[in-house]
Amino acid sequence: MNTQIKESGNQVIASFSGRLDTAAAVPTAEAVKPLLEVENKEIILDCSQLEYISSSGLRIFLSIRKEAATHGSKVIVRNINADIRQVFMMTGFISLFDIQ
């Protein structure tokens, strides 16, 4: 599981690649810590390389979303695959995020 964060102007892009399961959630949570401080920017969660997500991963996304709200940033989730979309649907996360 690989996490990369890039800044580009008014955007912060976090790219996830691999399986975001319970085991991978631990290092990923660490890797996304910078996102929790981002102020007044667009945080883009690029999921085009993300194969799989479980509840631990969802938890990380949720925490990013919550922190962004308090810091005036907007969270956009991009390019989730069909499986992950289904998970988002089931868990109601589909309405918590701006999905592109």
Add this chain to the structure above:
Amino acid sequence: MKKERKIKTRSGFGIVLVAAAVLEAISCLMYFTSRAAIKQESEERAKTELRKAELEIEMHTIEMETAAKTLSLLLEKHIDDPNAAYADTRLAVSSLRENTSLAVAYIPDYFPKKGRYYEICSTRISPDSIHTRQIGSAEHDYTQMEWFQNGFVHDSCWWCEPYLDDSGSETFVVSCSYPVCDKEGRIVAVVCVDLSLEFLKTKLPNYLQVYPNSYYSIKSSKGEDIVRVMDTVPGKKYSLFEEEIDATGWHIEIVIPEEELFADLNRIGKIVGLLMLLGLVILILLVVHSVRTVRKMLDFAEKNQRIEGELEIAQTIQMAMLPKVFPPFMDRLDLNIHGMLRPAKEVGGDLYDFYVRDNKLLFCIGDVSGKGVPAALVMATARSLFRSISVHEEDAGRIVSMLNDAMTENNEQNMFVTLFLGILDLKTGEMNYCNAGHNAPVIVESLKFKVESLEVLPNLPLGIEAGFPFQTQHTKMQYGDTLFLYTDGLTEAENKNHEQFGDERMMRVLSDPRSERPQQLILSMEQAVDAFVGESQQSDDLTMCAIRYQIPALIMRNDIQQIPTLAEWIEGLEIPTELNMPVNLALEEAVTNVMLYAYPGRNDGKVFVEFQRVNNGKQLIFTISDSGIPFDPTAAPEADTTLSAEERQIGGLGIYLVRQLMDEVRYERIDDKNILTLVKTLNG
């Protein structure tokens, strides 16, 4: 085949016949064309020569006629002078080219003083000497002579018939007569010029002898022979060419015997005929030879085809004996088997086989000596013997002994089989085995902690010595161990430098931690061998089989880092693709829950995950069990997914997902164990 032979022979002779007919036709055409050409040529030649002869003769006749006419004119001038004849005839005869005589004879009593008969004749004997005399007398009564009489009948030169002259020289002479007239126009004398026909014998042959055996004849106008060379032979064919001499009325004939004319042609024709015959004989020999060669080639091709067919049959026999379906025991989780056999171009005799009865796996791998159909047949025999003998036997050594006895019987070809045979008790992991001269298999422990060849006694290959005491050996397989069976087609695979793949390389591939499952193991070994061998041709069957004695359940420690192991284990179950995500997610959530809450304060807890396919594969059942504190995940409150982001709680999502993804979720506490059962029903 016989029919084919007949056709081949017939067509062979057909060729000869056609060739002969064509040659014959061509040579006939050539012959007759040549004949016509020769004939035409001879015709033209004869005509030319005849013309030349005619000219030659006319040269003489005209000269004589001119002399006669001139003499007559002269005499007419001196018609009254009897003595004029002396001078005139001398003058006339001297002007001639040839030595001849001419005369003038007056009608009787024309010059009464000279007597009744008055004929003056001048004969040139040599260019300097001319004899002139009067030869008319009663004895020489010229009035009776033809030439004299001719002078009256005809008013132009007239040539008489040839006659032999008086001198007895055997030479024909012709005389040309011309009248002499007086002033009143009455004929008073006749001039006569003689022409010796000697030249006919000397000069004309140059012209008229057109062919060595042709001949000519000159006939007078009355049909008398002037010159004759030969007689025609009745029955022979001749070509005749004629020319008439206008002045004298003679007929010159050239006679060419046809056999003379075509002598050369016929000779050539005979030679050509002989050559043609020779050529035909050669052609026949060639045809016969090529027919034989073609027959040989056909036989050879037929034989080849038959051999190809046999090889195909051998391969079919071989492939039919092999296990085809992998994984073979879908419902048994304690066994994962994968194998392959890639035959060499020339069919060898490798085999491997396995089956399960009474919770035991019976398996064998073997290599028959030799190649081709005989090896395939021995292989097929060995395989059926294995199946039939092992049904009632539990001891590998005994089975191998019985196999050996059966195969040494009727082994005239001295074919032998190396074999490794084993019986694995799936409940206990205990395996008894017997080796008969085969390569020792390798035991690969799970996670590659140990990769080692199994200790085997070589004993003897099957089919060599009846009654040989084969010894059984024992070992114990642990959960996760893989037994790797192979034939020497693997270790002895050669590259173009004649290096062998060898044991070391094989062990290296087996030790690679990336290939845990039998299918991966076999594939990576195959790839390694292919990469090593490169473009060299495979010389022996490549055979391998990996038997993994599996844990029926997945056992994990209560450490979430083990979750990837769960994912891998799920992949090994080979469930339908569309269920991959739901099953993975549901199991992960359930297992994570157990790991986090079932063993508080402990890190040595075990989590078991079992899998069953029931109801004809229509239902998948996952059982997650642990021996931790009583914990019912279904009792925990579910997350409320309708809450906003701010309101959402971090927890409760896991079990919610499990319920959403699975069709049934059941919790039981049995024997101090938490047992969570998840059921997924397949659609359709």
